[in-house]
Amino acid sequence: MLTRILRAVDGRFALAATVALFAAQQAGAITVRDDMSFGGETGDDAAVALAYSDTAFMSVLQIVGNNGGLCTGTLIASNKVLTADHCARDWTSATVTERDADGNVIKTYTTSAIDTLDPDSAHGDLLNGADIAVLTLSEHSTLDTFDLYLGDVQGAVARAVGYGLHGTGSSGAVYSIDSKRRAMDNVIDWDGYGYYSGDGFWSDTSNILSSDFDEPGDPTSNRLGGGTVNSSATPLDYEGSLAKGDSGGALFVEVDGEWYIVGVASGILVTDPLSVYGATSYWTGTQYSAARTFIESHGGQYTDPSQQPVVPLPAGIWLLLTALAGTGLLRQRAA
Structure with a gap:
């Protein structure tokens, strides 16, 4: 059953209570097609293998806010982590791992500052175009950083990676957190208004x-x-969905062998159970002028390569990357 409720995919809950809250709300995180196969693994295990198949995604980090909220973030400079406003808005500090x-755990960082794109925007308005934040780490990381992309992305295959709940398209999410990254692919079907079906829009x-x-x-x-x-209607080889636990994670496209950020995970169209086939995922695009100005002010670098993102052939060949976290609701706006 599909319902017209938009749910944030951040985690605004204590980690100790994660299993109980998610089970009660039929929630999940990255889910993938049941028959997904990668690296000798299938289904959910293949999503883990996919996430660790490229060392670039070591720079996708797990974030826990001081209120217990769980999200994902991505390094855009040696001490700057891109994430979602609806994750960071209530935090006074966070741990980044x-x-x-x-x-x-390989290494843990604390934060020295948390900044949001539009501090005056309505809190929890997931698709207002301003669901972007940057955390400043208290020390510099030696990991690689990601640039952001300025080219056309509609119709491109994209990759999302995150930490948190997980499962497959038929069962929805499995209600456990093991702090492993998982990855999935999807096509950016639409770049524009928040869209849910037919000619209906969220925003x-x-x-x-x-x-x-x-x-x-x-x-x-x-x-x-x-x-x-x-x-x-043709799924990619590694097709999947966002869900709770994914907020703040970057959406990537691959151009000429390099991964570039094009969006930040903001929410999903709720299904029952969550993150089954038919779910719709939403990211706030990072290409528009206000986002670019804000991100560049925090050391982010934009590029406009001559090559355009590869668009899907009959079946996909890439990944999609987002992030992980908890809950939040938005009612549908009139079309």
């Missing part, structure tokens, strides 16, 4: 990226098919 393939903000979670052999899960967007 590098983790290995088994979920073990009138024009910098929202939308992707739906297509099920192999079932075109009814093509939530963004028809109407203005008319997306393809």
